[in-house]
Amino acid sequence: xKINLIILACxxxxxxxxxxxxNSNQEQSLIINIEDLTKKIKYYPNDPFIETFKKxxxxxxxxxxxxxxxxxxxxxxxxxxxAFRDQTGRIIEKExxxxxxxxxxxxxxxxxxxxxxxxxxxxxxxxxxxxxxxKDGKQLxxxxxxxxxxxxxxxxGLKHALIFEGIRNPQGEMQWLSSQKPKQFLIPxxxxxxxxxxxxxxLTVEQNLPFRNYKTANKKLIDSLYYSFSxxxxxxxxxxxxSNVQFKFYQWEGQSSDTTSLCTGIDPGAIKVIKKxxxxxxxxxxxxxxxxxxxxxxxxxxxxxxxxxQHLDWDLSRCDDKVAQLLGTKPPQQLQFKAFARENWGxxxxxxxxxxxxxxxxxxxxxxxxxxxxxxKHTHDKALQQKAALAQRQRENYQKVLHKRATYRLKKxxxxxxxxxxITIAEALEPLDTFDLEIKVAKGAYYDRxxxxxxxxKINSIFAFTSKDNxxxxxxxxxxxxxxxxxxxxxxALVVAYRKxxxxxxxxxxxxxxxxxxxxxxxxxxxxxxxxxxxxLDSGHQRxxxxxxxxxxxxxxxxxxxxxxxLKKEQDFIQKxxxxxxxxxxxxxx
Numbered sequence: 001x002k003i004n005l006i007i008l009a010c011x012x013x014x015x016x017x018x019x020x021x022x023n024s025n026q027e028q029s030l031i032i033n034i035e036d037l038t039k040k041i042k043y044y045p046n047d048p049f050i051e052t053f054k055k056x057x058x059x060x061x062x063x064x065x066x067x068x069x070x071x072x073x074x075x076x077x078x079x080x081x082x083a084f085r086d087q088t089g090r091i092i093e094k095e096x097x098x099x100x101x102x103x104x105x106x107x108x109x110x111x112x113x114x115x116x117x118x119x120x121x122x123x124x125x126x127x128x129x130x131x132x133x134x135k136d137g138k139q140l141x142x143x144x145x146x147x148x149x150x151x152x153x154x155x156x157g158l159k160h161a162l163i164f165e166g167i168r169n170p171q172g173e174m175q176w177l178s179s180q181k182p183k184q185f186l187i188p189x190x191x192x193x194x195x196x197x198x199x200x201x202x203l204t205v206e207q208n209l210p211f212r213n214y215k216t217a218n219k220k221l222i223d224s225l226y227y228s229f230s231x232x233x234x235x236x237x238x239x240x241x242x243s244n245v246q247f248k249f250y251q252w253e254g255q256s257s258d259t260t261s262l263c264t265g266i267d268p269g270a271i272k273v274i275k276k277x278x279x280x281x282x283x284x285x286x287x288x289x290x291x292x293x294x295x296x297x298x299x300x301x302x303x304x305x306x307x308x309x310q311h312l313d314w315d316l317s318r319c320d321d322k323v324a325q326l327l328g329t330k331p332p333q334q335l336q337f338k339a340f341a342r343e344n345w346g347x348x349x350x351x352x353x354x355x356x357x358x359x360x361x362x363x364x365x366x367x368x369x370x371x372x373x374x375x376x377k378h379t380h381d382k383a384l385q386q387k388a389a390l391a392q393r394q395r396e397n398y399q400k401v402l403h404k405r406a407t408y409r410l411k412k413x414x415x416x417x418x419x420x421x422x423i424t425i426a427e428a429l430e431p432l433d434t435f436d437l438e439i440k441v442a443k444g445a446y447y448d449r450x451x452x453x454x455x456x457x458k459i460n461s462i463f464a465f466t467s468k469d470n471x472x473x474x475x476x477x478x479x480x481x482x483x484x485x486x487x488x489x490x491x492x493a494l495v496v497a498y499r500k501x502x503x504x505x506x507x508x509x510x511x512x513x514x515x516x517x518x519x520x521x522x523x524x525x526x527x528x529x530x531x532x533x534x535x536x537l538d539s540g541h542q543r544x545x546x547x548x549x550x551x552x553x554x555x556x557x558x559x560x561x562x563x564x565x566x567l568k569k570e571q572d573f574i575q576k577x578x579x580x581x582x583x584x585x586x587x588x589x590x
Contacts, residue, residue, distance in 0.1 A: 042101070042130055044170040052111035056099045056130075063093040071102040075129065075152040078349075083148055084133050084140040091143065092135055101130035102152075113172050127152045128166075149185065149349060185349045186316060188285040192219075195290060196271045197226055198297040201580045208573050223272075225574075229581040230269035230370055231377040265300045265582045269373055273365045274309065281348060282312045282355055288345055289316070292337075299333040300583055301326065310359040316345040384567070391560040398553045402479030404544040405461065412459040413484050433487045437474070437516040439495075444470035447497040447504065447522070449558050453547060454483060455492040460541045464550055485512040494537070495520040496530070496551060503530050 043050065059069045061079060070076045077100070084092045103114050104127050114128045129150065133140040142148065164176040195202075205225060206217045214221050274284050283289050289308070296305050304323045311319055320341035327334040437454070444450050444467070452465040452473040463483045465473035476483060485491060489512045497504040504522030525533075531548075538546040 042132070043168050043172065046170055047168070047172040049111070049113045049172045054101050054103045054108045054112045056101050059098040059100070061096045061098055063091065063096055069098065069100075071100055073102040073104040073127070075100070075102045075104075075127065075150065077131075078149040078151070080146045080148070083143055083146045084135075085143050086135065086138065086140060092140060094135065096140065097134050099130075099132040099134070101128075103128040103130075114174060184343070184345045186283050186286045186288055186345060186347060188281060188283075188348055189287065191275055191277075191280055191285050194285065194287070196274070196293045197222070198266070198580045199294060201226060201577065204576055204580060208576060211570065211573055223275075225577060226581055227268050227272045227373060228377070229578065230267060230272070230373040232578070232582055233265075233267045233269065233370075265302070266297055266305055267302055267366070267370075268581060269369045270302070270305060270309070270362075270366055272373075273362055273369050276365065278358060278361060279312075281352055282358065283316050283345075283347055284308070284312070286348075288343075292320070292340060295333060295336050296323075299327055299330055301330075301333075304337075309362045312355045312358050313347070313351065315347050317341050317343060320345075387560075387563065391556075394553065394556050394560075398557075399479040401544045401549070401553070402464075402477050405463070406480040406482065408542070408545065409456075409459070409461050409463075409480075409484055412461065413486075433514075435485065435512055435514050435516060437483065437512075438518070439465060439473040439493050440517070440519045441471055441473065441495050441497070442519060442521045444497075447499045449554070450495060450497045450522075451551060451554050452520070453494045453496075453550070455494060455537060455547075456485070456489075457492070458489065460545060462541070462545050462547055462550065488512060492537075493518045493520060494547070495522055496547075497522045503527055505530055505533070507533075 043053065047053070057071055061067050061069075062081075063084060064081055066081050067079050068076060069079070077098075079098070082091045082093075084096055086092055103109055103112050109115065109128070112128075129152065131148075131150075133142075167175045167177065169175065202217065202222045205211075205222050209215060209217055211221075279285060292308070293305075304326055307323050307326065308316075308319045311322075317340070320337050320343075324334050324337035324341060327337060439452050439454075441447075441450050441452065447470060450467065450470040452467070454463045454465070456462075463480065464477060466475050466477055467473045475481070490509060491512065493508045493510055495504075495506050503525055505525050506520040506522050508518055508520060510516055510518055534547050534551070538548055543549060
């Protein structure tokens with residue numbers, strides 16, 4: 001007769017099969033600490049099922065090494081060194097014989113007569129284990145300081161598995177006594193392999209590329225985009241989005257509006273912190289927490305995430321239960337975390353005691369991370385403001401150039417321009433004959449940018465036209481809005497156009513009449529040839545009336561326009577991500 005043996009059984013009450021548990025039907029591992037179970041007898045000599053009883057499997061172990069063994073039915077036993085003592089209490093360091101009976105299939109259960117019930121409840125069987133250890137045929141006992149852990153694959157549908165202590169009588173009948181929930185120990189994995197981002201965030205990034213220099217999405221880009229929202233996370237009820245840099249670059253260009261958003265959700269900075277190596281030995285680094293993180297984003301409650309991060313030494317199920325209580329005002333999410341709590345997940349096996357200090361570490365790191373991310377955002381915003389300020393200064397300088405042209409032109413026509421105003425201008429222009437001048441550029445929309453000028457060689461003056469469509473040019477800039485010509489005077493119309501680095505131009509001479517219609521047909525020209533032409537046309541002109549100076553400004557303005565266009569595109573992209581990262585009224589007030 002063998003004594004000091006252990007029988008483990010994992011069963012589910014049939015009456016609990018209709019539970020609303022969130023567990024899927026996929027297999028999961030139940031990690032059982034067999035230290036806490038009392039020792040039982042395998043069977044008596046006259047047991048009628050000895051002949052058909054499931055045969056034992058034997059493993060030879062060393063008492064000096066950590067070892068893992070697996071039965072033919074897939075049950076895994078993790079056995080630390082010094083796991084066994086002899087009956088005098090001394091640690092066994094030499095070779096040990098481990099005997100395991102792993103009864104799993106229905107046929108094995110019938111042949112071994114592993115059946116029965118608990119009180120008046122019928123049990124749906126999962127797995128039954130018998131474990132015994134000997135040295136030289138002598139019985140060993142467990143070392144309570146070095147418990148053995150058993151992971152056994154449960155059958156499909158076992159949502160509320162329990163461990164029962166069993167007794168087998170001489171007639172080969174099983175009686176199941178007290179039960180306990182099996183502790184499911186979490187297995188950590190590489191934090192880099194876990195996805196803690198909001199649902200669909202990565203997909204949205206991938207669908208909206210390219211972004212800046214990125215044509216394809218990678219983890220570094222996706223993570224950095226998500227973390228960049230941390231400075232926008234509200235520290236109070238209202239968080240104002242940074243104002244877009246605003247100024248009228250062209251006369252018809254509008255101004256974008258600032259927005260103030262009410263934001264809720266998970267602080268992206270918190271996710272950046274828990275990805276640090278410090279959390280690699282906690283339940284943060286598990287698939288179970290990854291699953292919970294998904295629903296924490298949906299719950300939009302930072303306080304719920306803090307429950308886990310401030311109680312890393314708790315069992316995961318205990319945290320789940322506390323979060324369910326916290327989400328009492330959000331029924332869908334509350335039910336989900338109640339279901340998580342019923343899974344009865346424990347913590348990491350052999351959890352370091354120092355894990356209790358990680359809550360404080362997290363809080364300090366979160367504050368530090370927020371400061372770093374805010375500083376990065378401040379640096380980025382400052383760079384944008386500097387570029388916008390530079391563009392504004394260029395625009396102001398150009399306005400001064402235009403004003404000098406207007407003043408020069410009026411003086412040449414015998415008028416003194418002492419101030420800009422409707423009365424003064426109207427009085428000055430009254431003696432001159434009016435004319436209607438319109439310049440068209442053939443296929444103007446084909447070009448990236450088109451610049452049209454009229455040139456008065458009599459007074460060495462130029463006039464710059466504006467257009468909304470690159471086809472029709474009739475108006476001037478705000479700083480130089482009026483073109484003055486004498487009746488029947490000769491002048492020149494010039495177009496300089498650009499497309500993908502190539503340069504085009506056309507030059508025509510026209511005579512001033514009440515109605516003047518000109519159509520220019522740009523032809524490709526080399527930059528060198530154009531420079532020679534412009535130099536000739538600028539001959540005798542003062543600096544503010546030079547075509548080359550005006551085209552230099554126009555190149556600067558075009559570059560700024562492209563920058564602003566790209567910035568708007570990036571802002572639209574970021575706004576899409578903002579709806580996911582911080583589920584708030586993002587852009588609703590625009």
